[in-house]
Amino acid sequence: MILRKKALVRELAESAVIKCDALPIGTKVVVLGSSANGFGSPNSDLDMCLQVPQGAVLSGEEGIAAMGKLAEKLVEAGMIGVDTARLTARIPVIKFDCRVEVDGYESIIECDISMQNPLACINTGLL
Numbered sequence: 001m002i003l004r005k006k007a008l009v010r011e012l013a014e015s016a017v018i019k020c021d022a023l024p025i026g027t028k029v030v031v032l033g034s035s036a037n038g039f040g041s042p043n044s045d046l047d048m049c050l051q052v053p054q055g056a057v058l059s060g061e062e063g064i065a066a067m068g069k070l071a072e073k074l075v076e077a078g079m080i081g082v083d084t085a086r087l088t089a090r091i092p093v094i095k096f097d098c099r100v101e102v103d104g105y106e107s108i109i110e111c112d113i114s115m116q117n118p119l120a121c122i123n124t125g126l127l
Contacts, residue, residue: 006046009098009109013048016073022066024056045110063115067092
């Protein structure tokens with residue numbers, strides 16, 4: 001059941017990405033870390049990463065601005081406690097909570113979404 005909940009959260013996040021005109025068309029949301037490699041517990045947070053299409057580049061101020069607009073779309077999508085305090089980090093991150101219901105059970109999943117974090121994706125695959 002937790003896998004279905006986390007898959008639903010990823011889909012909700014990706015729908016916000018699709019609605020965010022500051023991100024290149026074709027940007028995807030991928031799950032990484034313990035939720036992807038199976039080492040997480042049912043209470044683990046959901047780590048996600050934006051992967052922009054090959055050839056598209058968002059760096060520096062442009063990337064920070066795009067992530068800020070994505071944060072607005074996440075709020076519009078009903079995400080809770082959207083936190084943009086880490087947008088100026090080396091790898092920009094938005095933290096938020098998502099309320100989901102599957103099979104009549106409601107949960108709040110802690111999430112973070114980063115931008116173009118290829119090392120984390122590689123490490124997830126290695127584990």
